Amino acid sequence: MDELLNSDLKQFVVFKLDKEEYGVDIHKVTTIEKMGRIARVPKTPGYVKGVINLRGEIIPIMDLRTKFNLPEIEETEDTRIIIVKVNDIIVGMIVDAVAEVLQITEEAIESINSFSSDMTMDYLLGVGKVDERIVTLLNLDKLVKSSN
Amino acid sequence: MDMSQYLEIFIEESKEHLQSLNQSLLQLENNPEDSSMLNEIFRVAHTLKGMSGTMGFNRMAKLTHDMENVLHALRNNELKINTKLVDLLFKCLDALENYVDNITNNSNEGSNEYSEIISALNSAIKDGPESIEIKAESTHNGTDKEQNAGTAATEIVTADIQINEYEQNVINKAREVGMNAFQITVQLNKGCVLKSARAFIIFQSLERYSEVIKSEPKVEDIEDEKFDFEFTVVIVTKEKAELFHRELNSIAEVENVLIKELFEKPVESSAIETKIEDIPAVIAQMSEKEEKTPEKEETEGPKTSASAKAKTGKTVRVDIDRLDVLMNWVSELIITKTRLEGIESLERTQTFNEAVEYLERITTNLHDAVMKVRMVPVETVFNRFPRMIRDISKDLRKDIVLKMTGEETELDRTVIDEIGDPLIHMLRNSADHGIESMEKRKALGKPAEGNIYLRAYQDGNNVMIEVEDDGGGINTEVVKKKAIEKGLLNKDVANNLSQKDIIDYLFRPSFSTADQISALSGRGVGLDVVKTKIETLGGAVEVETELGKGSKFIIRLPLTLAIIQALLVLIGNEKYAIPLGSIQEIKNILPSDIKLVQKQEVILLRNMVVPVIRLDKVLDVPKDEREAKQLTVVIVRKGEKLSGFVVDSIIGQQEIVQKPLGKLFIGNRTVTGATILGDGNVALILDINSLA
Numbered sequence: 135m136d137e138l139l140n141s142d143l144k145q146f147v148v149f150k151l152d153k154e155e156y157g158v159d160i161h162k163v164t165t166i167e168k169m170g171r172i173a174r175v176p177k178t179p180g181y182v183k184g185v186i187n188l189r190g191e192i193i194p195i196m197d198l199r200t201k202f203n204l205p206e207i208e209e210t211e212d213t214r215i216i217i218v219k220v221n222d223i224i225v226g227m228i229v230d231a232v233a234e235v236l237q238i239t240e241e242a243i244e245s246i247n248s249f250s251s252d253m254t255m256d257y258l259l260g261v262g263k264v265d266e267r268i269v270t271l272l273n274l275d276k277l278v279k280s281s282n
Numbered sequence: 283m284d285m286s287q288y289l290e291i292f293i294e295e296s297k298e299h300l301q302s303l304n305q306s307l308l309q310l311e312n313n314p315e316d317s318s319m320l321n322e323i324f325r326v327a328h329t330l331k332g333m334s335g336t337m338g339f340n341r342m343a344k345l346t347h348d349m350e351n352v353l354h355a356l357r358n359n360e361l362k363i364n365t366k367l368v369d370l371l372f373k374c375l376d377a378l379e380n381y382v383d384n385i386t387n388n389s390n391e392g393s394n395e396y397s398e399i400i401s402a403l404n405s406a407i408k409d410g411p412e413s414i415e416i417k418a419e420s421t422h423n424g425t426d427k428e429q430n431a432g433t434a435a436t437e438i439v440t441a442d443i444q445i446n447e448y449e450q451n452v453i454n455k456a457r458e459v460g461m462n463a464f465q466i467t468v469q470l471n472k473g474c475v476l477k478s479a480r481a482f483i484i485f486q487s488l489e490r491y492s493e494v495i496k497s498e499p500k501v502e503d504i505e506d507e508k509f510d511f512e513f514t515v516v517i518v519t520k521e522k523a524e525l526f527h528r529e530l531n532s533i534a535e536v537e538n539v540l541i542k543e544l545f546e547k548p549v550e551s552s553a554i555e556t557k558i559e560d561i562p563a564v565i566a567q568m569s570e571k572e573e574k575t576p577e578k579e580e581t582e583g584p585k586t587s588a589s590a591k592a593k594t595g596k597t598v599r600v601d602i603d604r605l606d607v608l609m610n611w612v613s614e615l616i617i618t619k620t621r622l623e624g625i626e627s628l629e630r631t632q633t634f635n636e637a638v639e640y641l642e643r644i645t646t647n648l649h650d651a652v653m654k655v656r657m658v659p660v661e662t663v664f665n666r667f668p669r670m671i672r673d674i675s676k677d678l679r680k681d682i683v684l685k686m687t688g689e690e691t692e693l694d695r696t697v698i699d700e701i702g703d704p705l706i707h708m709l710r711n712s713a714d715h716g717i718e719s720m721e722k723r724k725a726l727g728k729p730a731e732g733n734i735y736l737r738a739y740q741d742g743n744n745v746m747i748e749v750e751d752d753g754g755g756i757n758t759e760v761v762k763k764k765a766i767e768k769g770l771l772n773k774d775v776a777n778n779l780s781q782k783d784i785i786d787y788l789f790r791p792s793f794s795t796a797d798q799i800s801a802l803s804g805r806g807v808g809l810d811v812v813k814t815k816i817e818t819l820g821g822a823v824e825v826e827t828e829l830g831k832g833s834k835f836i837i838r839l840p841l842t843l844a845i846i847q848a849l850l851v852l853i854g855n856e857k858y859a860i861p862l863g864s865i866q867e868i869k870n871i872l873p874s875d876i877k878l879v880q881k882q883e884v885i886l887l888r889n890m891v892v893p894v895i896r897l898d899k900v901l902d903v904p905k906d907e908r909e910a911k912q913l914t915v916v917i918v919r920k921g922e923k924l925s926g927f928v929v930d931s932i933i934g935q936q937e938i939v940q941k942p943l944g945k946l947f948i949g950n951r952t953v954t955g956a957t958i959l960g961d962g963n964v965a966l967i968l969d970i971n972s973l974a
Contacts, residue, residue: 173956173966175952175953176900176950176952178950185964190617192956192964223945
């Protein structure tokens with residue numbers, strides 16, 4: 135139980151996109167919702183899918199697949215929207231499935247230097263290693279800010 | 283004793299008092315003899331002193347106390363009011379505002395003693411208002427010329443003007459009632475080009491504080507530049523010589539100002555008897571003039587203090603958050619009411635229908651009442667502008683008059699809070715870049731006094747605020763050049779842009795056509811922030827300008843932020859809402875009715891040509907390309923312009939709750955918000971003003 139109080143330990147909500155696993159800081163996550171009707175907003179970037187009605191509030195939704203240049207797929211039973219709050223901006227992100235909440239220590243997080251991918255380095259906090267799994271940790275501040 | 287619970291009240295009330303002091307001081311400046319105004323000021327200062335003392339803010343209390351002493355001396359006529367004193371008092375107000383700001387932010391008044399101000403206050407009482415010296419003066423930049431001129435006070439004069447008996451009588455009469463008479467010789471810089479313009483300015487300045495009895499050469503000759511480089515005038519005035527030294531010396535290209543005091547002289551009464559009746563008229567005219575000058579700030583001087591008293595009837599201070607909560611619940615109520623109305627499956631009996639109708643009336647009234655609670659007249663924002671313009675005009679050495687109308691127009695509380703800064707910026711822009719210098723204006727044949735108009739009025743579902751000046755207008759060529767220089771614009775494209783498009787560049791970040799950066803503006807930071815702020819409030823800003831004549835900035839703000847009547851339409855598979863207030867009519871047309879004029883699709887509406895906008899294309903709505911047999915066109919009105927929006931079908935009229943889309947969609951030119959329909963789905967509210 136002491137581990138939970140250990141400030142070196144960070145908690146991440148882990149979700150799946152295509153074959154990869156990603157994680158976001160749990161403190162920034164408000165709720166996780168099932169997919170619903172999304173109202174399209176004209177003249178927005180491709181990854182902005184539109185807005186939804188979340189218990190009376192209008193929340194903008196972005197599709198992470200599109201944002202990370204992955205091919206779009208039909209939604210499934212497992213598709214979820216993760217609602218995050220970053221610097222007073224509330225946004226929902228569409229993901230293929232939500233896995234679990236993982237605790238990852240500081241040491242287990244490696245910052246990416248060399249290897250590149252289609253994704254800009256900006257969005258990444260680093261890569262976390264837990265057991266045999268590799269979880270790409272996203273920088274929500276950068277991710278949401280870039281949507282402006 | 284724990285004072286912290288009273289802190290909020292203290293801050294609110296102090297701010298109110300300081301605002302009232304600002305206004306009163308402005309009025310006193312224009313009506314120095316208004317003793318009721320003086321009493322009012324004294325009363326408020328006294329209250330402030332008590333308040334700050336009770337709260338333990340000793341520095342603030344001390345400053346107010348010393349201010350009170352000066353006001354007391356003024357009341358007892360031990361001290362005469364003059365510009366220096368007024369400026370000093372304004373400085374006190376600024377210092378007090380600083381204290382209050384510190385208290386608001388840090389819960390303590392800060393450590394600034396403002397000892398310069400306090401010693402200035404004390405010396406004013408001891409040695410009279412002329413002795414006031416404060417460093418870093420914003421009103422009249424103490425130039426060396428002024429200091430030197432001060433010493434040349436009332437010395438020798440090059441040539442004495444000949445004063446005839448009539449004029450001497452006027453002087454005698456004036457001195458009898460305690461006024462002064464001076465002979466002033468003004469020498470212009472030998473390099474001065476527009477002598478008549480310069481002389482005009484000098485006369486203007488003189489006439490503000492005195493009556494010119496005689497001038498040598500005659501006024502007409504001066505206007506025709508029939509003089510070398512100097513002229514002499516005889517004036518009667520309530521003011522002292524130092525004022526004229528300062529005022530005249532501060533005018534550019536004035537080389538020297540020589541003032542000689544004139545005294546009574548016995549006069550042959552015979553030849554002038556008939557003219558003696560005229561003299562009191564002249565003197566009366568003088569005092570009248572001083573009362574008339576408050577056209578400078580048309581903020582209904584004494585009326586505001588009367589209405590302020592009326593308002594302190596029954597008011598309650600309410601936390602803004604509580605109002606928001608109230609507003610939210612009313613919104614929810616309306617949504618639910620709409621759902622009830624939409625129920626078809628239930629057997630709707632008479633009773634049910636009646637109840638729902640009544641419910642509708644209740645919610646509408648409730649909504650109106652809550653909206654009214656949140657509405658505040660723009661006056662609360664406008665009332666600090668006269669003081670600001672006064673200070674700016676002095677800083678810029680321009681003569682600027684601010685004319686405000688429509689202060690009673692109401693805006694939502696949240697909008698009021700945000701609209702202040704953009705307006706300040708636009709007013710500064712008009713003063714700094716819009717209104718030309720006095721010399722230039724005279725050269726262009728414009729009155730030396732520059733006008734800035736601030737108007738607020740309601741237009742349909744919006745509140746419009748206009749900032750207009752009669753200055754030089756915006757030079758689109760200069761803007762174009764700057765834009766090309768900055769690489770924002772391609773030279774060839776530039777020639778095809780409309781005036782409106784070019785002006786839009788001014789709203790880009792870091793864009794400025796000013797050659798020099800002044801303390802006020804020119805850095806190019808302001809206009810884009812203004813535009814963003816206004817768009818965040820759901821509004822828009824437009825510019826109309828004419829070179830040489832002036833510019834007008836028009837701000838449109840939505841009146842009711844939340845609940846509006848709308849028309850629901852279907853475009854493709856998507857539902858959209860159009861605010862009812864903008865809609866003029868709905869027309870069904872045949873596809874063949876659409877004609878082309880200069881590549882723009884239009885239709886004929888009762889002999890008017892109305893441009894047609896295909897919403898499905900503009901909004902990128904996915905739909906099959908089958909051309910419908912009939913088209914539905916919604917004709918909307920934007921100001922004077924009509925436009926036709928093509929939709930697929932009309933769903934119906936509905937009261938909707940407007941929900942903001944959020945920060946991510948600022949700058950989106952197609953929608954102003956979203957609404958939640960009875961079935962829980964989201965419909966977007968179209969931004970008619972941008973699409974039209």
